[in-house]
Amino acid sequence: MKDTKVAxxxxxxxxxxxxxxxxxxxxxxxxxxxxxxxENDARKALEKLNRQHTKLQEKLAEAEEKLAARQASGNDxxxxxxxxxxxxxxxxAMEELQTARKAAELYTRQLQDDIRxxxxxxxxxxxxxxxxxxxxxxxxxxxxxxxxSTQAGGSPRRKRKPAEQPSA
Numbered sequence: 001m002k003d004t005k006v007a008x009x010x011x012x013x014x015x016x017x018x019x020x021x022x023x024x025x026x027x028x029x030x031x032x033x034x035x036x037x038x039e040n041d042a043r044k045a046l047e048k049l050n051r052q053h054t055k056l057q058e059k060l061a062e063a064e065e066k067l068a069a070r071q072a073s074g075n076d077x078x079x080x081x082x083x084x085x086x087x088x089x090x091x092x093a094m095e096e097l098q099t100a101r102k103a104a105e106l107y108t109r110q111l112q113d114d115i116r117x118x119x120x121x122x123x124x125x126x127x128x129x130x131x132x133x134x135x136x137x138x139x140x141x142x143x144x145x146x147x148x149s150t151q152a153g154g155s156p157r158r159k160r161k162p163a164e165q166p167s168a
Contacts, residue, residue, distance in 0.1 A: 017139070021132035028125040035115040042108045049101045056094050063087040 067083045 015136075017132050017136050021129050021136065024125045024129040024132065028122050028129070031118065031122050031125075035118060038111060039115060042104070042111050046101070046104045046108055049097065049104055053094075053097055053101060056090065056097055060087070060090045060094060063090055 063083065063086050067080070067087055070080055070083055
């Protein structure tokens, strides 16, 4: 009974190979999740900017209609000036928003390229994990016995013919 407990404990011992295998697997999983989260965050930010752009376009159209209506009705100069000022402010905000959208689109494209490259490089972690797993498996198995014919040289050995004796 003690022998089986000792054997089970020996199997549970974490070795550097086990640690390497676990670390590479965990790192690769976290890397994939982080890339996905970054992509989602960038997409949400871009969607938010697009919504703001739509709202600003609507406000800009309304301000232009008000200005045209006030100009057609011949309202006082103060009212026209106030509407023109509001329109100017909205146009400036639209330019700033378009600049922000372009920057966000550029960032998103760069992020996607970085993610692709990161995941491609991360494939190396999968190879390391696999190699660690193979090393763990090999360690637990005794080497396969070699037959006499394949020892040392890898190919069967031929028997040597005895050297001929010179005749006298």
